[in-house]
Amino acid sequence: MTTFPIARSGDNTLEIQGKMANRHGLIAGATGTGKTVTLRRMAEAFSNEGVPVFLVDVKGDLSGITEAGSDSGKVGERIAEFNLGGGWLQNFPVRFWDVFGETGIPVRVTVSEMGPMLLARLMNLNDTQEGLLNLVFKVADDNGWHILDLKDLRSMLQHVSEHAAEYRTRYGNVSAASVGAIQRQLLTLENEGAEQFFGEPALNLEDWMQTENGKGIINILNSEKLMRSPRMYSAFLLWMLAELFEMLPEVGDMDKPKFVMFFDEAHLMFDNAANALVEQVEQVVRLIRSKGVGVYFVTQNPLDLPDTILGQLGNRVQHALRAFTPRDQKAVRAAAETFRSNPAINVAEAIGELGVGEALVSFLDEKGMPAPVERALVLPPQSALTPLSAEARNARFQSDSLYPAYKDMVDNYSAFEALIEANAQAAAEKEAEAAAKEQAKAEKAAAKEAEKAEPGLLDGFLGGLTGGRKKSGQGLGYNVADSIGSQINRQVTNAISRSVMGIIKNMLK
Template identity: 80%
Template sequence: MTTSLTIAMRAADKQPLELIGKMANRHGLIAGATGTGKTVSLRKMAESFSALGVPVFLVDVKGDLSGICNAGDGQGKIGERIAEYNLGADYLSGFPVRFWDVYGETGIPVRVTVSQMGPMLLARLMNLNDTQEGLLNLVFRVADDKGWHLLDLKDLRGMLQHVSENAKQYQTQYGNVSAASVGAIQRQLLALESQGADKFFGEPELNLQDWMQSEGGKGVINILNSEKLMLSPMIYSAFLLWFLAELFEMLPEVGDLDKPKFVMFFDEAHLLFDNAPAALVKQVEQVVRLIRSKGVGVYFVTQNPLDLPDTILGQLGNRIQHALRAFTPRDQKAVKAAAETFRSNPDLDVAEVIMELGVGEALVSFLDEKGMPGVVERSFVLPPQSSLTPLSKEERDSRFQQDALYPHYKDMVDNYSAYEALQELGAQNAEAAQQAAQAAESEKAEKAAAKQQAKEADKPGVVDGLLGGLFGGRKKANQGIAYDLADSVGSQINRQVTNAISRSVMGVIKNMLK
């Protein structure tokens, strides 16, 4: 039995337009001008995947998707569409939602370790040149060889400083360490930190398996609040680079399943590619091209199809095109480009219809069972089943703080890592230096004492001094017979004087004893 998702109704005969489950991993595009219904289409597709038991990830740029967890009220236009298409009284429904936030303010914190990001992705993120990237690889290799874990930014900064200060020590085994490259990387890390990287890099790190859960037979919709995150493009790029690479590495090859294992929606995708580093664009292109075989579908939501690079746009097989307005030459070019990407329908002038579509209307083309684009059809997107009203701050806080995963990710943990290892090494080196200095000082004192003792031993006695004064000092070589005679006489007198002194001292002692 073929699994499919009913997303829209054909305008001409109100027949359903279905997205075949096994083609959902061929990716897709939702495009249209502001206010034409893109977010409603995104919401409806996410609900449909969740209803099939497929976990979903959403980037919520505007903060208006949180109401998916509550059932809709069926009022206004929503109620009219439900009645028009006979969708039934039980159509409205809420869905299991998990809220996430890199900064931990409006959802469960999202963290990644520096080691998990890796030197290649970090180099691409910081737009490093080849020399700087080589140095970053060197730093990671030194840390690995020494068993020092790189978990957060202070670990990486500490390793950069350590390698720089001990460049000669590592030069032979690992290669040259450029002080200029160290400085350049440190400046990039400061830029990252100013955008909140100190909260993004750390532990406990996100386990992507926690994003691939289901509850009550429905896939959990993971909503990443990106209102603040989009103001920090480097952190958003860091998250996206890691997320796509980690997802690709983690999942096994499965080919075309009856339904995808995981689906991602990137709202306001033009913000993702505005001024994006070429490395990021290349990484996204590579993942979009290859992750299909992992059972993952990627859907971009943007205002204009031209906002996406051609290499990525060409990979998006399932398309929902809302109205475009041709007020400028660029708009006219976009209308023409969008019309030419659809499989033609002889009953529709696509370029003209794109500019006539009303709110909730769209040109829809899904892949058929053979993977061929279906004929483009003018249609009405089905109304969402969930509430369009976002949660209040209090309601959102209550939901994510009561989530079963919140206690695990709530607080950042500063485990023993490279920074602490370097602090210990510095303390050990300082202690060793102090002991060496003390040993050197002690040795110096001992030598001085020995020298003083030797000097004292060389001094003449009292009588020798007196006689030496009389006879001109000690005998020197080759001073003749006269000096020998004087020396002999002096020695004899010295003995006599010494004996006299000894007798006097003994006499005094005897008298004292009487």
């Protein structure tokens, strides 16, 4: 049976049971109490057993996982205290990622994959604006137009605004004010770097679920810059959860999880989040365990997470909390009440007394029941605590086998190009229609001119017949007959003259 050793209480090693690792977990505690070391120890334990890991590096100090640690300082003391031996220290396979592509392999997501609900969360839209965003996605879907990047979304907004009357009857009201508000939010996102985040090639999450030499690869997302845009951070992490849920098949409880994720600064996922969004996260967290995925939230205060989410977290490590304010005291009591009691420990008091690297620990047992809480010391990390230099980190990710596949953004055919073609076709059709109207107008004018010219031609013809003379009081029929008679007389006279002249010529011969 697979286990993951995390802490030591006396001679007792506290381990996460492999079958229960997908029941999620919580690492909580005030700043400087050792949460990051606990996160690192858990990631190393999972990697050692061939479980791929994803973790968020908020402070940029986790890159040392790729190097073996040193037997010195507090780490050396803890190794000696637990008699772990020289073989304890080792390095781990690491893959560096960065939404902005500066310190890791670029991470991109298409706008369509993010979806209107998470985009509305990302742009802090109200209900009316979110409704318009859903309308835009519906129009794109019905026309087969793919919204891949921000220019596609902006083009779609402009298109819907220009054809508001057409779409209003089919999809609902199109508010010009809402279109303008969304366009302004898109401009804000661009300033935060979202233009690099949305596009193709999009991240294939299967690339995060790899192993190397029997160890699970630890995927580190550098979030130092990303944290300056909390909305983008939360939207990305929520998308990743939902995408994993859709992608992975049902596997039930396995001997060990297929994948484990650690979300640092987890409160950012839920700050000012709509109830519908929290419900979606709760549903995904509850159901994703059957896909073999474990989700571990890292935050300062357990109260940072909604109760519905907190109730799903079975494996818990609680570092010290400082109860200086009434809210802090409430948090201490709330944290104490979440543990299965241990008669030997006053949990509420112990939370305020814990030292650095010390924690209250309760993991699920083989039957899925929380074990009684124990006061324990977290095992020392096996990898280096010192982060890599910028040059060493850049060299690592740029030589990664996946880097060429994600390095350059690709501008594939999408809504932007489709709308350009549609507008060009519409303009050509309009121009052809205008030309046809002009031709019809010209033909009509020519016909009118012909009608005006016809009476003059008839008068000329009649005038020729009458020799230009008109007799008053006589009708048209008389004039025509007179003209014809005159012509006949002239023709007969000419014929007779020619005959007489012919006879005279013959007589003279």
